[in-house]
Amino acid sequence: MLSEAGGQATLLGGTTDLFVHWPERMLDADGVFIDLSGVGALRAHRWEDEALVLGGLTTFWDIIQDERADREMPVLVQAARTVGAVQIQTRGTWAGNIANASPAADGVAALMVRDAVVELTSCDGIETIRLDEFYLGYKQMRLRRDQIITSIRVPRQSCSVERFIKVGTRQAQAISKIGVAIAQSQAGWRIVANSVAPAVCRCRTVERALDDRVPLPHVDALVELLGSDVSPIDDIRSTAAYRRGVLARVLYHELAPLCEWVGPQRGAS
Amino acid sequence: MRSSRRREGISKLTGQERYVDDLTVEGCWWGMTARSPVARGRIREIRFGRGVDWSEFVVVDHRDIPGANQVRLIELDQPVLASDRVRHVHEPVVLVAHRSRQMCRRAIREIEIVVDPEPAVLDYRIKPTPEQIQYGPDNVFKHLRIEKGDVDRALASAAHVIEGVYETGAQEHVYLEPQGMIAGEEDGVLVVRGSMQCPYYVLNALMHALGRDESHVRVVQTPTGGGFGGKEDFPSNLAVHAALLALKSGRPIKMIYDRSEDMGSTTKRHPSLVRHRSGVDSQGRLVAQDIEMTIDGGAYVTLSPVVLSRGIIHAAGPYACENVRIVGRAVLSNSVPFGAFRGFGAPQSQFANERHMDRIARTIGMDPAELRRRNLIRDGQTTSTGQVISDGTDRVEVLERALCRSGYAQKKEECVSFNAAHPYLRRGVGLAAFYHGSGFTGSGEVYLSSCVDVAGLEDGRIEIRTANTEIGQGTLTIFATIAAERLGLDESQIVIAEPDTARVPNSGPTVASRTAMVVGRLIERACDDLRRTLGLSEADTGQRLRDAIMKWWAEHPDTEPVGHARYESPPGVLWDDQTYRGDAYAAFAWATHVAEVEVDLRTFATRVVGFWAVQEVGRVINQTLARGQIQGGVVQAIGWALMEDCVWDDGAMANAQLTNYIIPTACDVPSIDVEFLENPYPHGAMGAKGIGELPMDGPAPAIVNAVVDALGVEASAIPLTPERLMELVTHG
Numbered sequence A: 001m002l003s004e005a006g007g008q009a010t011l012l013g014g015t016t017d018l019f020v021h022w023p024e025r026m027l028d029a030d031g032v033f034i035d036l037s038g039v040g041a042l043r044a045h046r047w048e049d050e051a052l053v054l055g056g057l058t059t060f061w062d063i064i065q066d067e068r069a070d071r072e073m074p075v076l077v078q079a080a081r082t083v084g085a086v087q088i089q090t091r092g093t094w095a096g097n098i099a100n101a102s103p104a105a106d107g108v109a110a111l112m113v114r115d116a117v118v119e120l121t122s123c124d125g126i127e128t129i130r131l132d133e134f135y136l137g138y139k140q141m142r143l144r145r146d147q148i149i150t151s152i153r154v155p156r157q158s159c160s161v162e163r164f165i166k167v168g169t170r171q172a173q174a175i176s177k178i179g180v181a182i183a184q185s186q187a188g189w190r191i192v193a194n195s196v197a198p199a200v201c202r203c204r205t206v207e208r209a210l211d212d213r214v215p216l217p218h219v220d221a222l223v224e225l226l227g228s229d230v231s232p233i234d235d236i237r238s239t240a241a242y243r244r245g246v247l248a249r250v251l252y253h254e255l256a257p258l259c260e261w262v263g264p265q266r267g268a269s
Numbered sequence B: 001m002r003s004s005r006r007r008e009g010i011s012k013l014t015g016q017e018r019y020v021d022d023l024t025v026e027g028c029w030w031g032m033t034a035r036s037p038v039a040r041g042r043i044r045e046i047r048f049g050r051g052v053d054w055s056e057f058v059v060v061d062h063r064d065i066p067g068a069n070q071v072r073l074i075e076l077d078q079p080v081l082a083s084d085r086v087r088h089v090h091e092p093v094v095l096v097a098h099r100s101r102q103m104c105r106r107a108i109r110e111i112e113i114v115v116d117p118e119p120a121v122l123d124y125r126i127k128p129t130p131e132q133i134q135y136g137p138d139n140v141f142k143h144l145r146i147e148k149g150d151v152d153r154a155l156a157s158a159a160h161v162i163e164g165v166y167e168t169g170a171q172e173h174v175y176l177e178p179q180g181m182i183a184g185e186e187d188g189v190l191v192v193r194g195s196m197q198c199p200y201y202v203l204n205a206l207m208h209a210l211g212r213d214e215s216h217v218r219v220v221q222t223p224t225g226g227g228f229g230g231k232e233d234f235p236s237n238l239a240v241h242a243a244l245l246a247l248k249s250g251r252p253i254k255m256i257y258d259r260s261e262d263m264g265s266t267t268k269r270h271p272s273l274v275r276h277r278s279g280v281d282s283q284g285r286l287v288a289q290d291i292e293m294t295i296d297g298g299a300y301v302t303l304s305p306v307v308l309s310r311g312i313i314h315a316a317g318p319y320a321c322e323n324v325r326i327v328g329r330a331v332l333s334n335s336v337p338f339g340a341f342r343g344f345g346a347p348q349s350q351f352a353n354e355r356h357m358d359r360i361a362r363t364i365g366m367d368p369a370e371l372r373r374r375n376l377i378r379d380g381q382t383t384s385t386g387q388v389i390s391d392g393t394d395r396v397e398v399l400e401r402a403l404c405r406s407g408y409a410q411k412k413e414e415c416v417s418f419n420a421a422h423p424y425l426r427r428g429v430g431l432a433a434f435y436h437g438s439g440f441t442g443s444g445e446v447y448l449s450s451c452v453d454v455a456g457l458e459d460g461r462i463e464i465r466t467a468n469t470e471i472g473q474g475t476l477t478i479f480a481t482i483a484a485e486r487l488g489l490d491e492s493q494i495v496i497a498e499p500d501t502a503r504v505p506n507s508g509p510t511v512a513s514r515t516a517m518v519v520g521r522l523i524e525r526a527c528d529d530l531r532r533t534l535g536l537s538e539a540d541t542g543q544r545l546r547d548a549i550m551k552w553w554a555e556h557p558d559t560e561p562v563g564h565a566r567y568e569s570p571p572g573v574l575w576d577d578q579t580y581r582g583d584a585y586a587a588f589a590w591a592t593h594v595a596e597v598e599v600d601l602r603t604f605a606t607r608v609v610g611f612w613a614v615q616e617v618g619r620v621i622n623q624t625l626a627r628g629q630i631q632g633g634v635v636q637a638i639g640w641a642l643m644e645d646c647v648w649d650d651g652a653m654a655n656a657q658l659t660n661y662i663i664p665t666a667c668d669v670p671s672i673d674v675e676f677l678e679n680p681y682p683h684g685a686m687g688a689k690g691i692g693e694l695p696m697d698g699p700a701p702a703i704v705n706a707v708v709d710a711l712g713v714e715a716s717a718i719p720l721t722p723e724r725l726m727e728l729v730t731h732g
């Protein structure tokens, strides 16, 4: 159906993003809507030896309810719990969160910090792309209009640290002004930030500094490093200065208890 | 006393209540509005695009208005539909109607209103240039002044003089139900049904714009999903729009705003800027208060003069000071007109005053509670307008109760040790002492001259007829309790008439915390009058009353027994509108609120972690509803203080969506402790005073005072968003 629609059709997942624009912007989408909810096979998630595999319709709530996810990949559960409130968590899907391509997507940050890979399916076959290579710019991604996100593979590498911190506009039903996911595994440190760049992104300069144990004695050192990783803007939700400053502060206070090279150096005056 | 159940509670809970958008009307079309794209200018042309077939639509512009192209309110400066000039973005210019709502939406997108821009006022705080003048010589809608004693002399000899400047932002009402109206002609009478607080305001506006007399217009309030003042003045505009489309199309018309149209184009709370200069003696007693208040009125006068009036009358707070000067100005800007909002100017001026009291306390090194204790009005002392307060309420006791319930002194110590130990969380405690005048200001109630009828029905029940509306605050329930109590009947024997201008007298608007106290009292008097009509004495209640009603109907089958009451000022209440001296309000409610906050220095987010509200409001008629009013007001004020931020772009709200206009959720509010001290007011129904607006006045300054206590920075503007707090903390 998607390919028949000549790339004009819009896929409906949990519709929590799409219906926000109803009815006004729906006038623009003069076209075909394909409701995926009938495709039962897309809903379930499963645990394979190497990875947790989310379906194209797996919801945040499905993962919140899975005790194994809570044990093995708490960052996913933490992020899922910050999405909207229960009503949204039960309808909103991980795939929809990815395909909506918002720089503020909380689910994306948690998936990316765990090196998730998306699987895109079309009549031409299946393509897999690492999530941290999926976005090209604001609302730009490597997803063709004839492709469906059919699954998301989250590798089961064990992490010594993993967490998601959200700074929203309020305690619930809030869009992230800043979000940051942190993980450490054999693959090294991962720091993923949302709402501070055109798309959710890894902060590779900070990651390298952490891997190399570069001393970060105060918040300003992080502000400096983040300067090459993120490019926040002023918008109706917050300011660039706030985003830059608070991202650094949150990271600093999270990392300081974990890394002895972050924080005032022992012996330093 | 026992709290009666909310009368319409079950139908609201079960979804059976029918709001205006739920009403289906035979043959009804939809109406929609095309609006100005710019803040100020001259309309050059209106282009109708080719994307729709215009022959299917009914289109209305200013030339279709049969009466005056004016929205009738205090002044007549606001047009119903702009004719040659526009003064704000979203100002209505053209109306369209069609059978299909979706087609209306398409049509609105096809209308291009071409405007030659003129210099607009986008910041009310800056003195306008000559090219920006649009009202009078200086864009000032209203000047007001209060003077008591000799401020300059008192300042010159004061031990300390403390100055401060305080600002508050606009606030959107966010009632659950957006604005909506249905208009249609029924047997030559234009009938308008809709969501509103004041049916007679709407009636008067319709008569004026349509050139019809009262017998040809009828207004009916439909169950209304919240108002907060947002449905005081604005519904008149929408009612006239729907009526114009109905008259031109010859069909019933439904106009329902969706959320973004509602937020973008309807009134909000007036932004304010208040300067204080106070003189204090060596004992911490206020000897002079010099206050200047400016409010942003928006593009048209609407209610700004009376908002300013209530604002300045409350500006000096509940304190005794012999030398007071308050100068108020309401000024024009090219944004959507600001209008009524719970508190009506008093929250703005008392935010400034209660923040300033804390600044004084810090400056002279006195505990903020002690400073207030020393200055609160004692019986026999006077307010800024010279009104002698002698209601018998112990205002210091109100303060002490709040300090005691919150554990204020101990909390303050705990905060100090907590702050010393924690790496990034900081706690603080703040308070505010404040008051709110019940009913219309000054001679307003006399001028309104409200009427209420109470009738004995054929089946022996009692019907109360007022134009006052249930907007979620409990009017129906309270009225039934008042009448039942007065007449010794069960509440099931009381019927409350639908507010329909064809059936109910004008008992005034549902605003100004007046409904229970003023209109409730009229109900009591009309009940007494009904007994007189029936030839009964005041001792006759219950079954005896029912019997008398039945007997009346048996004897006079064609005439209903009705008791009437018309407002009379309580004895000795005198007000001079020229000099702004005298009894500004027949009664005041008094309160002290205490807030405890926690600020996260990583994110600069402020969380209110504890809240205690103690108030004296006369007799509490219904504990549940009264607590609901206090708690709801506190929540609304938490939003105003910390998060509700109207982001302006060319005088229009850039964040006119609930996604980006942030109001508190249940997770953002603490449990709110409420205590009432009851000192019955002899001229209010069952001893009640006004309560609805009071809780909007104190929480914002209490919260910001707590933030100042936690961090030691002088925050003086709200909303105190994390972004602003970061600025303050990092750059001072």
Ligand SMILES: Cc1cc2nc3c(=O)[nH]c(=O)nc-3n(C[C@H](O)[C@H](O)[C@H](O)COP(=O)(O)OP(=O)(O)OC[C@H]3O[C@@H](n4cnc5c(N)ncnc54)[C@H](O)[C@@H]3O)c2cc1C
Binding pocket: A010, A011, A012, A013, A014, A015, A016, A017, A018, A019, A020, A036, A056, A057, A082, A083, A084, A085, A088, A091, A092, A093, A094, A095, A096, A097, A098, A099, A100, A104, A105, A106, A107, A147, A148, A149, A150, A173, A174, A175, A176
């Ligand atoms: C009140 C509210 C609060 C919210 N809070 C948050 C929050 O805190 N954090 C957050 O990140 N988001 C939040 N959201 C946004 C939204 O809920 C999430 O982005 C959610 O994950 C979207 O999933 P969905 O299935 O509902 O997507 P839909 O609305 O169905 O679709 C979104 C987009 O993805 C496309 N799409 C959907 N499924 C697929 C698929 N399988 N393959 C390819 N394309 C697909 C759709 O065509 C559409 O373009 C909130 C939304 C609301 C309404």
